[in-house]
Structure formats: structure tokens, C-alpha cells
Amino acid sequence: MASSTFEIGLSGLLASQQGLATTGHNIANVNTPGYSRQRVTMETREPQFVGYGFTGKGVDVQAVERIANQFLVDQLRNSTANEARAAKLSELVDQIDAQVGDALVAGGVQNFFESMGDANDDPRLMATRQVLLESAKSMVSRIAEQEEQFNLLSRSVNQQIGGSVQKINALTGALAALNIDIARGAGLASGEPANDLLDKRDQLLNDLSQLVGVQTQQRADGMVNVLVGDGQLVVTGGTATALQPTVNPLDASRMEVGLVVGGTLTQVSETLGGGELGALLDFRDANLIPARNAIGRMAATLAMTLNAQHRQGMDLDGAPGGDLFSIPPPDVNALGSNSGSISLAFDPATVGDLTTSDYRLTHDGTNFTLTRLSDLSMQTLSGAGPFTVDGLTITVTAPPAAGDQYLLQPTKFVPRQMSVAINDARKLALASPVATASATTNLGSGAITRPQVLDATDPALLNPVQLVFNDPPTTYQVNGAGPLIPYTAGADIDLNGWRVQVTGTPLAGDSFTVSSNAGGMGDNSNGLSLSAMQFQPLMSGGTATYQEAYGVLVGEVGAAAQQARISRDALGALTENAQAARDALSGVNLDEEAANLLRYQQAFQAAARVISAADAVFQSLIEAARG
Structure with missing residues (x-):
């Protein structure tokens, strides 16, 4: 019996010792990131049959369990x-x-x-x-x-x-x-x-x-x-x-x-x-x-639209205006294995349609597919081109093959390589190459606007033109001859690369002249057109x-x-x-661990007393046997 009691006490002692060790381990790791508290799972030993029934044999430590929930x-x-x-x-x-x-x-x-x-x-x-x-x-x-x-x-x-x-x-x-x-x-x-x-x-x-x-x-x-x-x-x-x-x-x-x-x-x-x-x-x-592309788009659109207007003007020396800004062409990156090649350019007529996106261009052996990477919208480009899309002109310069691929970055490098194209302030084309005038003998209320240059390369741009109103003044003729042109106040009159409007009510015989502005150093017509562009919807598709x-x-x-x-x-x-949810389940609670520490300590001490009692009984039996 002493032996059985000793084993029971020892099992309790060892189980309590494991409980103390596990509790101490929890306390030691209270501040360890990711630590999950542990607890000892104990199990009663299989009982032993004796003549009068079953008697217990103590306790075993079944496992040291990690308290965790995979969902959390x-x-x-x-x-x-x-x-x-x-x-x-x-x-x-x-x-x-x-x-x-x-x-x-x-x-x-x-x-x-x-x-x-x-x-x-x-x-x-x-x-x-x-x-x-x-x-x-x-x-x-x-x-x-x-x-x-x-x-x-x-x-x-x-x-x-x-x-x-x-x-x-x-x-x-x-x-x-x-x-x-x-x-x-x-x-x-x-x-x-x-x-x-x-x-x-x-x-x-x-x-x-x-x-x-x-x-x-x-x-x-x-x-x-x-x-x-x-x-x-x-x-x-x-x-x-x-x-x-x-x-x-x-x-x-x-x-x-x-x-x-x-x-x-x-x-x-x-x-x-x-x-x-x-x-x-x-x-x-x-x-x-x-x-990044938005800055490039603004730079490209600003440069191209201002350049187009500046070229319609005349500088301080009477020469036609040139480009005000210089920008690089849109960037094309080709896959190293490509068979064909393309070139990319800004389309002056639709530069306002430029977007802030890069593009991927692929060829399937029959057609090109252009993918706008900002929204992954796709467009099939059939034929030999050129193709104009979103303010860009794509030109095929060598026959493509299936698998050819390009990355188009239209505006990425514009801000980095943009520059002012002129260094002499005299070259600023603020004047118009043509000027308008009303005859001093006019009797009506008609007036002619400043000319707007549409095509500075027109060979007849500087040729003098006289608009002469007939009797009745519902029509006019160019240079007093040719067909009778119906007059509508404020309507566009386009000739020789320029545009004007006549307003008011001219009388028969009234005339207006459009001619070279040579010597017009004080004219600011083109400068005013350039200034007006600040408030014109020239980007985002004209919005x-x-x-x-x-x-x-x-x-x-x-x-x-x-x-x-x-x-x-x-x-x-x-x-x-x-x-917090994870810690509520798996985190170490020092109050709880302190209670466990006391509980296991008391159990340990009690188990030790069981062993002491068993030892005392055993010693008594030995002494009785000797007597």
C-alpha cells in the first residue's frame, strides 16, 4: 500500500511540477510577440483492480496544449x-x-x-x-x-x-x-x-x-x-x-x-x-x-498648341514665327525579339485628346491590338496604318509579325527633355504677319476684326486683299471682282491662309483691306491669341x-x-x-497565471506530503518487520 501511495504522490508531484513549469513559461513569455499561452492537460491513470474493487493509481500529464484558434x-x-x-x-x-x-x-x-x-x-x-x-x-x-x-x-x-x-x-x-x-x-x-x-x-x-x-x-x-x-x-x-x-x-x-x-x-x-x-x-x-504622365501630357499639349499659334505670328524683325518650345517625340519601347518596327508621333490636330496612360501594342499576325493600360480598354488596329488614336499617330515602319510587342509611353519623357526653342527675345512672334484696315471713306457701321492666321505657309498669305461691298450691300466681292458673296455679319471669311469677320452694317462702296503687316512692330495680334490660349479648353478632349x-x-x-x-x-x-480577439484567447493573462501558480504550488506541496506519508508508513512497516 505504501508503494501504491508513493507512486500516486509521485505522479501528482510530477504533474504539478509540469504545471508550474508551464505556468512559469507562460509568465516568462508574456511580452513575446506571437506567443500563445500553454496549459497542461492531465488525465487520471487507469485504475488497478483489487479484491474489493478498483483503486486509483494517480495522474498522468496527457499533453501541454497550445491555446490557439486558426481562424483568429x-x-x-x-x-x-x-x-x-x-x-x-x-x-x-x-x-x-x-x-x-x-x-x-x-x-x-x-x-x-x-x-x-x-x-x-x-x-x-x-x-x-x-x-x-x-x-x-x-x-x-x-x-x-x-x-x-x-x-x-x-x-x-x-x-x-x-x-x-x-x-x-x-x-x-x-x-x-x-x-x-x-x-x-x-x-x-x-x-x-x-x-x-x-x-x-x-x-x-x-x-x-x-x-x-x-x-x-x-x-x-x-x-x-x-x-x-x-x-x-x-x-x-x-x-x-x-x-x-x-x-x-x-x-x-x-x-x-x-x-x-x-x-x-x-x-x-x-x-x-x-x-x-x-x-x-x-x-x-x-x-x-x-x-507623372499628367505632367507630361500638359507639357506636350502646352508646347504643341503654343507652337502652332506662335508659328502663325511674325517676330520683331518681320520674319515668320517658329516653334517656341522643343519637345521629344513620344517614347516607344520594343521587345527585343520583335520582327517589325513602328514610329510614334503626336498628332497636331488631335493633341488635345492625349491621355495620362501608357499603352501596350501587340500584333497577332493579322492585326495590331492597342491596350490603354490605365483602364485596360482595347482597340483593334487593322491594315497598314498610319493609325491615329488618343492624340497619337502610329506608323508602321517595318512589317510586323505575330508576337511583336511595344510599350508606348507618349508623355513620360516630355518634361525631362522639354526646352525653350528660341534664345533671342526678338524672335518672339507677337505680331500678326497680316493686318486689317477699314477704308477712311467708309460710311456704314461695318468693322473688320483682327486677322487670325490659319496657315502661315500659304504662299498668298501676304497678298493684299480688298473686300468691297456692293449696292445693295448684302453682298461683297474680293478685290471688287469675281462672284458676289452673300454678307452675314460676324461670319468667318477665310482666304489665303487667314480668317477675319466683318460685323455691323456696311454701306455700298465700303471696303476693308487685309494685307501684309510689314513694319508692324507694335502689333500684338498674335500675342493676344497666345494669351487667350490660357483660357481655351485645349486639353482632355476639349473640355x-x-x-x-x-x-x-x-x-x-x-x-x-x-x-x-x-x-x-x-x-x-x-x-x-x-x-485583441487573438490575444483574448491566446494571450497570457498574468492574473490568471498567478492563480495557476498558486494552485500548482499547493498541489505540489500536497503531493509531496503524500510521498512523505507513504514513506512514513513504509518505514513503520520495516521497523515492525525487524521487531
């Missing part, structure tokens, strides 16, 4: 990935918001047109002409400075993508090694899990979710497979497959993420969502590229002025920044709730 763990992991993405996206969009909102570009455009107005006050003054020229250079410099800020941000995004990939690879390597340790531990413990290793693995998965969205697959051997994106395996049991930062084959400035699948490096950037890496990739495509289009960019970026902040705060609250 997965919920926290997903919330962490979403919050990390939102926080990173908010940080990045705030940078663009600060850049476009500081009036760097808008202020430069406004100063340019104000200087144009000053020069128009007296086009003969070299001082105001020089200020206008310097304002043009300042505007171009500001546009280039804005582009450089975007370029630096783009480089930073590339560096952060590479850094995130390195961190992901380090974590997946650690997860694969931990998988092996967990499987080995389960084998040594007859299938019982290694609790602390499971916590460590969950914490690594949580760390990984801060970088990229993660899914897991539980295996029978205790290992987990880890997937990112839309199902790319990066950990298979004890083997990790590294992500690789790669350069986009069509854009060397664009960092992509690849994964070796079946011996082939496959680009997976578009499938990666969640976490900081997902935010970086999303920000680049949804925010940075459109904002916005230069500054309105820029204002749309500022508004869109501001709205995106606001939305990103709202998402960051909301998802942060969800993560806090998910963490």
Missing part, C-alpha cells in the same frame, strides 16, 4: 497584410500630394501667361520681351523639376521593391527551415506539436504578411505550404522558392518581381497584393505613372484648359491621399480588433 490567427494575418498595404500606400500617395500641391508647375504656367500679357502691352519693348522669354524658361524648368521629383520617387519605389523581395526571401527561407524543425519535433514527440515552434512560425507568417498577402496550406506532416499572390508557392514543406527582382523587358526603369516556375522565370508582379510590396506595385501603376487639367491632377491625387488615409485608419482599427 488567419484573420489577424489577413488584417495585418491589408493594414500594411494601406499604411504604405498612404505614405506614398502623401508624397505625390505634397509635390503636386505646392504650385510648382501651376505657378510657372501662370507666371508665363502673366509675362505674355505684359509683353503684349507694348511688343516693341525688349525688356518685357526678355522677361517673357525668361518666364518661358522658368516654366520649363519648373516642369522639369516636377518630373525629377517623380523620377526620384520612382527610383525609391524600385529600391523598396527590391528591399521587400529580399525580406520576403529571408522570411520564406526561415519558414522552410522551421517547417523541417516542426516536422522533426512532431516525429520525436509521437505526433505532438512543438508549441513554441508553431508560435514562431505563425509570427514569421505574420511578419511576411506585412510585406505581401499570404495564404497557407496545412500538411499532414505538420508543415505548411506558403503561397503569395494568386497562388504562387514560395514555401513547399522544407523548400523555399525565392522571388527575384527583375527588370521589365519593355521598360528598364520599371522593377518587376519574378518567380521561377518549372525552370522558367515568370513575372508575377500583377498578381501580388497585400502588404507593403503590394502597396508599392499598386502605387506605381495607379498613382505614380498617371501623375479643360491647361491649368484646369492640372487642377484635375491635384484633385485626383488629393482624393487618393484622403482615401488612403481613411483606409489606413479603418484597417488599422480592424487589425487592432483582430489582435
Whole structure:
């Protein structure tokens, strides 16, 4: 009986000792990230049959159980990935918001047109002409400075993508090694899990979710497979497959993420969502590229439309106006394996239709397909071309073949390479090459407007033309001869590359002259036309002025920044709730552990007294036997 009592006491002593050790382990890890509290599960030993019935044999420790719920763990992991993405996206969009909102570009455009107005006050003054020229250079410099800020941000995004990939690879390597340790531990413990290793693995998965969205697959051997994106395996049991930062084959400035699948490096950037890496990739495509292209679109449209008007004017020396600004052609990036080739140009007639998107052009052996990357809208281009789309002209310069692919970046490099095309303020074409006049003998109330030059290259542009009104003055003739032309007050009269309107009520014999403006140094007709372009809807398909289009960019970026902040705060609250739910179940409660400590200590002491009592009985039996 003493022996049986001794064994019972010893079993209780050992069970209480394990309870004390487990409680102490919980207390020691109260501040360990990802730690799940543990508890001892005890089981009564099988009873022993004696003549009068069954008698107990004590207690066994069945297991040290890890208190965790996989649903709560997965919920926290997903919330962490979403919050990390939102926080990173908010940080990045705030940078663009600060850049476009500081009036760097808008202020430069406004100063340019104000200087144009000053020069128009007296086009003969070299001082105001020089200020206008310097304002043009300042505007171009500001546009280039804005582009450089975007370029630096783009480089930073590339560096952060590479850094995130390195961190992901380090974590997946650690997860694969931990998988092996967990499987080995389960084998040594007859299938019982290694609790602390499971916590460590969950914490690594949580760390990984801060970088990229993660899914897991539980295996029978205790290992987990880890997937990112839309199902790319990066950990298979004890083997990790590294992500690789790669350069986009069509854009060397664009960092992509690849994964070796079946011996082939496959680009997976578009499938990666969640976490900081997902935010970086999303920000680049949804925010940075459109904002960068918006500046380029404004620069290209402004340069081409102002150039077109400036060429209609006459400079201070009586020479025709030339281009005011110089811009590069739209950029084309061809796949190295292409058979054909194309060229890309801005279409002067539809330059106002330029968008803020890049494009992908592919050939299937029969037709081209143009995909606008901002909204993935597709357009089939059949035939040999040229093709005019969204303010661009695509010209096929060498026969295409199936599989040919191009990346079109129409406005990306315009701000960086834009320049003022003239250096002499005398070359500013503020005057019109033709002038209008009313005969001093006119008796009616008719008046002729300043001429608008439509085609400065028309060989008859400077030929003198007289519009003579007949009797009755409901018709007029050109140079007093030819067909009778019906008169409508204010209607356009287009001849020899110019346009005028006659208003009012001319009388019979009244005449108006359009002729060369040679010597018209004080004329500001073309300067006024240039100034008026500030308020003309020349962008966004004829719906916005230069500054309105820029204002749309500022508004869109501001709205995106606001939305990103709202998402960051909301998802942060969800993560806090998910963490609280997980901690309520798995976290260490020091009050509870203190109570457990006292309970196991008392049980330990009681079991020790059982052993002491058994020993006393045993000693009494020995003494009785000796007597």
C-alpha cells in the first residue's frame, strides 16, 4: 500500500511540477510577440483492480496544449497584410500630394501667361520681351523639376521593391527551415506539436504578411505550404522558392518581381497584393505613372498648341514665327525579339485628346491590338496604318509579325527633355504677319476684326486683299471682282491662309483691306491669341484648359491621399480588433497565471506530503518487520 501511495504522490508531484513549469513559461513569455499561452492537460491513470474493487493509481500529464484558434490567427494575418498595404500606400500617395500641391508647375504656367500679357502691352519693348522669354524658361524648368521629383520617387519605389523581395526571401527561407524543425519535433514527440515552434512560425507568417498577402496550406506532416499572390508557392514543406527582382523587358526603369516556375522565370508582379510590396506595385501603376504622365501630357499639349499659334505670328524683325518650345517625340519601347518596327508621333490636330496612360501594342499576325493600360480598354488596329488614336499617330515602319510587342509611353519623357526653342527675345512672334484696315471713306457701321492666321505657309498669305461691298450691300466681292458673296455679319471669311469677320452694317462702296503687316512692330495680334490660349479648353478632349487639367491632377491625387488615409485608419482599427480577439484567447493573462501558480504550488506541496506519508508508513512497516 505504501508503494501504491508513493507512486500516486509521485505522479501528482510530477504533474504539478509540469504545471508550474508551464505556468512559469507562460509568465516568462508574456511580452513575446506571437506567443500563445500553454496549459497542461492531465488525465487520471487507469485504475488497478483489487479484491474489493478498483483503486486509483494517480495522474498522468496527457499533453501541454497550445491555446490557439486558426481562424483568429488567419484573420489577424489577413488584417495585418491589408493594414500594411494601406499604411504604405498612404505614405506614398502623401508624397505625390505634397509635390503636386505646392504650385510648382501651376505657378510657372501662370507666371508665363502673366509675362505674355505684359509683353503684349507694348511688343516693341525688349525688356518685357526678355522677361517673357525668361518666364518661358522658368516654366520649363519648373516642369522639369516636377518630373525629377517623380523620377526620384520612382527610383525609391524600385529600391523598396527590391528591399521587400529580399525580406520576403529571408522570411520564406526561415519558414522552410522551421517547417523541417516542426516536422522533426512532431516525429520525436509521437505526433505532438512543438508549441513554441508553431508560435514562431505563425509570427514569421505574420511578419511576411506585412510585406505581401499570404495564404497557407496545412500538411499532414505538420508543415505548411506558403503561397503569395494568386497562388504562387514560395514555401513547399522544407523548400523555399525565392522571388527575384527583375527588370521589365519593355521598360528598364520599371522593377518587376519574378518567380521561377518549372525552370522558367515568370513575372508575377500583377498578381501580388497585400502588404507593403503590394502597396508599392499598386502605387506605381495607379498613382505614380498617371501623375507623372499628367505632367507630361500638359507639357506636350502646352508646347504643341503654343507652337502652332506662335508659328502663325511674325517676330520683331518681320520674319515668320517658329516653334517656341522643343519637345521629344513620344517614347516607344520594343521587345527585343520583335520582327517589325513602328514610329510614334503626336498628332497636331488631335493633341488635345492625349491621355495620362501608357499603352501596350501587340500584333497577332493579322492585326495590331492597342491596350490603354490605365483602364485596360482595347482597340483593334487593322491594315497598314498610319493609325491615329488618343492624340497619337502610329506608323508602321517595318512589317510586323505575330508576337511583336511595344510599350508606348507618349508623355513620360516630355518634361525631362522639354526646352525653350528660341534664345533671342526678338524672335518672339507677337505680331500678326497680316493686318486689317477699314477704308477712311467708309460710311456704314461695318468693322473688320483682327486677322487670325490659319496657315502661315500659304504662299498668298501676304497678298493684299480688298473686300468691297456692293449696292445693295448684302453682298461683297474680293478685290471688287469675281462672284458676289452673300454678307452675314460676324461670319468667318477665310482666304489665303487667314480668317477675319466683318460685323455691323456696311454701306455700298465700303471696303476693308487685309494685307501684309510689314513694319508692324507694335502689333500684338498674335500675342493676344497666345494669351487667350490660357483660357481655351485645349486639353482632355476639349473640355479643360491647361491649368484646369492640372487642377484635375491635384484633385485626383488629393482624393487618393484622403482615401488612403481613411483606409489606413479603418484597417488599422480592424487589425487592432483582430489582435485583441487573438490575444483574448491566446494571450497570457498574468492574473490568471498567478492563480495557476498558486494552485500548482499547493498541489505540489500536497503531493509531496503524500510521498512523505507513504514513506512514513513504509518505514513503520520495516521497523515492525525487524521487531
